[in-house]
Amino acid sequence: MGTVTAGGGIHLTECEDVAWFRDHAEAARGSAAALARRIGFTEQRSAEVVLAVTEIVTNMRKHAIDGALALRVLRTPLVAGIEVVVTDHGPGISDIGAALRDGSSTAGTLGIGLGAVRRLADIFDIHSRPGLGTVQMARFWPRPSAEVPAPGESLVAGITRPIGGELVCGDAWSARTDSGGREREQQESQEGRERRNALDWQTLTGMRRPGSDAGRGAAEQRPAVPARAVGPRRSAPLRSAATGSGEGVLVMLCDGLGHGPLAAKAGQAAVQAFRTGSARTPEQAIQEVHRALHGTRGAAVAIARIEAEGRRLLFCGVGNITAALVTTDTRSNLLSHPGIVGHQMRQLHTYEYPLPDHGALVMHSDGLTERWTPADLAGLIGHRPVVTAAGLLRHAGTRRDDASVVVAKGAW
Incomplete structure (x- = not known):
């Protein structure tokens, strides 16, 4: 995964060495x-990581x-750390608060309990549902100093898992930031963008876009159609060729054909x-x-491409990658x-979608079934992006392919 910690409060963290x-x-x-x-941890910090991992694995x-447990290295331009992600399919924890209290560790473990794991880690997150299973994440950085503070939470996080019997995964992901596109915006007038989007809306929905008179002459113009007459169609995509003027975050997911070393090479x-x-739009980046x-x-x-300032998302995909904007009760699949x-690729298009309130962008390869719901x-x-990703992998992942x-969540 890429890349760097960006300005404007956006944090992205590099990920490597997944085992x-x-x-x-x-x-x-x-x-x-x-x-x-x-990665240069002190002897004491290394011992703390080993102690926490041993307790987690013994309980598992x-x-x-x-x-299953995944170990990996996280990097920012200034510091490297270790992240542990654990998933299981049951029995789940009915009282997480009690499990995190000292002394609650069951017989046969080190006795330090998940509460101590939480204290040893810089970041600890856990989600559990009785009967369905648990997802845990523990993140360890070198002890922060005035020169190198602990990094912030990454806007984007992902997880990959190779098919059974392989050590390398043909799936890969990355993220990077892009500075504002004011020069590009000046090349295309606001009037032209509104006209094109209104025509695309009409093509997709069979109705004129609410509040737009694009595509009609002055003699034809009528009051805008009330929003209630159109219905809940905000998820309908619009063709979009230009980026916004604010900062954007580009997120990529790649599924190399097949599996094994040749897929990993791709x-x-x-x-x-x-x-x-240097591409700024998803369409250009895929090229x-x-x-x-x-x-x-x-x-x-x-x-x-996530543009939090404009509360919109630009998207372009080729092949069998599932992508959706998800809230707690809605799922809008992306084209x-x-x-x-x-x-071989046909002519590409970049589509525009509104970012839903309190939602997330979710993308996954066909190593997961598409038959999952917002529920x-x-x-x-509500958890950190990596816990959300690991939870979906646990729920919908198959063992017949790389997954x-x-x-991405938390920026809008």
């Missing part, structure tokens, strides 16, 4: 110790159903092209990735094009 473990406490503990040493092994090439590219994937297996790719990035995420939307989920 999954199932029922192997010693392997997870050893890997945590090795990662801590490699003794009590969880189909538990995913890595897509991430590199996306990180270093850059398309050129970079020539000579690889190719991939399905989806790219979104994608057929094709294979790196091999499946209702309890997860990935990326979630």
Whole structure:
């Protein structure tokens, strides 16, 4: 994943070295110790990470159903840390408050309990539903100082998991910021944008866009159609070719065809092209990735641009990537094009969507089934993006393919 901590209060964190473990406490503990040493943790901080990971894995092994743990390194331009993500399918925790109190650890564990894990970690987040399972996240940074404070929460987070039997994953994701597009905005008049969007709305809905007289002569102009006459169609996409004038965040998810090292090569090439590219719209960014994937297996790719200031999202996707804007009770799927990035694509379009209040952008590969509903995420939307992503992976993920989920939330 990319990239950097950006200005304007937007934080993005790089993620690498993902390793999954199932029922192997010693392997997870050893890997945590090795990662801590490699990124420069002190001996004391390394020991704290190992202690927390050992407690988490021991509890998972003794009590969880189909538990899995992911270890990975997080990086900002100034500091590196370790993140532990744990998922299981039950039995769940009925009283999280009690589980986080000292002394509540069950027999056979180290006895420090999840409360101590929470204190050892810089960030700890947990979601659990009895009968369905638990998602935990513990994040460890070097002890902050005046020179290097602890990083803020990343706007975008994702998680990848290789198909069973593989060590590398063909799915990859990345995010980067883009400065305001005032020069681009000046090249296209406000009148022209409104006319095009109104015509696109009419094409998609069969009705004129409320409040717009675009596409009609002066003699035809009539009072705007009341919003109630149109109905709840705010999720209908509009063709959009220009970025807004404020700062934007671009998010990419790539699913390299197949699985294994060759799929991972395509995913890595897509991430590199996306990180270093200069494209400002999703459509242009996919064209850059398309050129970079020539000579690889190719991939399905989806790219979104979040413009919190304008409360809109621009989106372009090619292939079997599922993308949706989700709230606790709604899900609006985003339109994608057929094709294979790196091999063949039809003419691309960037679509515009309004950002829903208190919602999230969710994108995932076909390693997850599409048969999930907003209710499946209702309890997860309020958690950090990585917990939301891991919860959806646990709920909808399959073992027949590489799987990935990326979630963006909290900026609007």
